[in-house]
Amino acid sequence: MVEYSQILQNLEFINISNDEFTIFEWKPPRSYKSFILDLNIVKQNPVSNIFFHIFKGNMKIVHIRINDLIYTAGSTNQVQFQLLEALIEKVSIEFNIKYDVESYITYGNFSTTQFNSFNKNIEDIIAGFNELGTVRELKVPCMVCNTVLPIIVKKSFIENAESYPVPLVYTHNGHAILCFIDKNYDVRGVELVNITG
Numbered sequence: 001m002v003e004y005s006q007i008l009q010n011l012e013f014i015n016i017s018n019d020e021f022t023i024f025e026w027k028p029p030r031s032y033k034s035f036i037l038d039l040n041i042v043k044q045n046p047v048s049n050i051f052f053h054i055f056k057g058n059m060k061i062v063h064i065r066i067n068d069l070i071y072t073a074g075s076t077n078q079v080q081f082q083l084l085e086a087l088i089e090k091v092s093i094e095f096n097i098k099y100d101v102e103s104y105i106t107y108g109n110f111s112t113t114q115f116n117s118f119n120k121n122i123e124d125i126i127a128g129f130n131e132l133g134t135v136r137e138l139k140v141p142c143m144v145c146n147t148v149l150p151i152i153v154k155k156s157f158i159e160n161a162e163s164y165p166v167p168l169v170y171t172h173n174g175h176a177i178l179c180f181i182d183k184n185y186d187v188r189g190v191e192l193v194n195i196t197g
């Protein structure tokens with residue numbers, strides 16, 4: 001059993017913003033780091049409903065814009081992007097259940113302190129992440145590393161796919177493999193792919 005809650009101890013921050021300002025931010029206890037420069041870059045991306053990944057030194061940052069709110073999570077490199085995506089999906093759902101954010105923003109009569117209690121929700125999501133069952137770990141052989149890699153996939157990514165098997169690229173140690181995953185989370189093929197950018 002993979003201890004996702006343990007892996008998520010490597011989180012650096014979770015931020016919820018609109019285009020103007022931060023509405024909510026969670027950081028681990030005793031973290032005084034500021035991610036304002038990263039968040040400014042994230043806000044410049046106008047595209048909605050698609051997850052974006054940023055590699056930054058020894059950090060990974062994932063962000064998505066949904067209904068004019070921007071959800072961002074940052075972690076050390078140990079955390080796979082799909083796990084960060086699954087975390088953001090859960091955070092965005094809970095945040096919108098707990099708060100009618102849209103009407104707060106429309107009427108402008110709110111103080112961000114009213115979202116402080118969401119820190120407890122974040123801690124509960126992290127602590128209970130295994131029980132959520134939103135991700136699975138697959139074992140995928142890499143012909144370059146000559147080893148079997150643990151790759152985390154979001155269940156929503158497989159279950160909402162338009163066709164099967166679903167392709168997934170896993171970039172690691174300067175190279176990438178393309179794996180094909182079927183409905184039952186079986187890996188149906190693995191290829192080495194070239195990367196550019």
Ligand SMILES: [Zn+2]
Pocket residue numbers: 142143144145146172173175
């Ligand atoms: Zn490899």
